[in-house]
Amino acid sequence: MTPLHRIEERLHALTFRQALGLVVGANLFLVALALALPADGEMRGPAVLSILGNFHILALHIPAAVLLVVPLFEFFERHEHATATVRRLSVFSAAGTWTAVFCGILHAHYNGFAGDAVQLHLWGGIAASAFAGLASLALSKEFRVRLAAQAVAIGVMGFAAHIGGELVHEEGFPFKPNKVAAPKQDPADRTVTISQKRDDYTQVVRPILEAHCVSCHGAKKVKGKLRMDSLEALKKGGSDGPAFTAGDLKKSGMFARITLDPKDDDFMPPKEEKPLTKEQTQAIGLWIEGKPIPDDIAKAALEATKAAKK
Ligand code: HEC
Incomplete structure (x- = not known):
């Protein structure tokens, strides 16, 4: 008997209530961990936990694939009771998701x-783990109930995976x-049109x-709690308030930060x-002031932008 067989026997011996307790307990542990270790944007050590974290990107593909395979085997084997293959795959996918x-x-x-987006992905992931666990609890039920539970788990996993x-x-x-x-997708690659027709933002x-x-x-x-990937986000701003005030460079944090002495600690980018x-810098300043950006400045600014992207 291999150690895996022994684990399997132990799981098999659990009553439904005990198994439910295991699934709930394991996933409540994830909730507690997520609350204790918040995603706050800070990088920190020790190296071993940072590396273990990186393994998320690797580890996630395995249970995602296995979760999809479980209903496939259900259909192949179509038994009133879950077969050993289905059982093993289902439990493995729940443990792997966890x-x-x-x-x-x-x-x-x-x-x-x-x-x-990170928060949505994180809580979606915890929900996926809980539903994968519930799907393996449903193994003791009839064919349709098992399939329904697996479909829900796959749906929740699909949502979390998409955000990821x-x-x-x-x-x-x-x-x-x-x-x-789709060349029109990237504004930086478009040729600069004459100022009147251009949407400078x-x-x-x-x-x-x-x-x-x-x-x-x-x-x-x-x-700094500041997102800069949309106009709404700039207006919403960060911990120091909106990133800019239309028409007022002095009240525009994002302009102040890019025009400081580069040696200043607050200079952006760091x-x-x-x-x-x-x-x-000029292009951003003119846009905040509500003035059209002249073509030559726009062109030079975008060339530097393209060079930076490479
Ligand atoms: C390498 C990471 C990094 C890059 C790139 C970066 N920033 Fe920052 N930014 C930070 C950090 C860290 C803070 C928070 C600390 C602080 O306020 O200086 C911050 C804060 C800010 C704030 C203050 C937000 C607030 O409300 O507290 C503004 C404004 C800002 N950055 C503008 C910019 C602009 C404009 C650019 C691009 C030209 C830029 N940042 C690029 C790391 C970065």
Whole structure:
């Protein structure tokens, strides 16, 4: 008898109530862990927990795939009682989901993630783990009940996975083609049109912010509680209030920060990053003042933006 067989026997010997207690307890532990180790955007040590966190990205694919395979085997084997294969796969997918979420909570806390999308992904993941657990509890029930429980678990997992996919790739993933296939998607790649017809925010300012600021002020990381990936987010602002006040450069934190002495601690982007060029800074300033950005400044600013993206 292998150790795995022994574990299986132990699980098999549990009463329904005991098994329910196990699933509820294990997932309440995840809730407690997520509350104790919040996703606050700070990076921290020790290295071993940071690395264990990174394993989230690896670990999550296994239970996601197995969870999908369980109903497939149910259909192949179509028994009133769950077969040994279905049982093993289902329990394995629940344990695997739990493990992936456990690593995910560490990943968010130790590796500097924060923001609404991260929160949604995190709690969605915990829900997926709970539903995968409930689906394996349903193994003692009839065929239809088992299938229904598995379908719900797959649905919740699919939702959490989708948000996770958007975090790693970009919004709209996987339904958005690449830039070459859909050239109009990227404003920075469009030729600059004459000032009157140009929407300075979408065509000039947003691409600059996306290239230089959104890595720390976007869906994944929200430094200073400020997101800069949409106009609404800029207006909403961060811990110091709105990022800009239309028509008033002095009351515009985002302009103040990019025009400080680069040696100043508050200068943005922070020291280790490439500072904005003169034209990029001018373009942002003119836009805040509500003045059209002249074509030559817009062009130079966007060229520097494209160079920074490479
Ligand atoms: C490498 C990460 C990083 C990048 C890139 C970055 N920032 Fe920041 N930003 C921070 C951190 C950390 C804070 C919070 C500490 C502070 O207030 O200085 C912050 C805070 C801010 C704040 C204050 C927010 C508030 O309300 O408290 C503004 C405004 C800001 N950044 C603007 C920018 C702009 C504009 C860019 C792009 C040109 C940029 N940042 C790029 C890390 C970054």
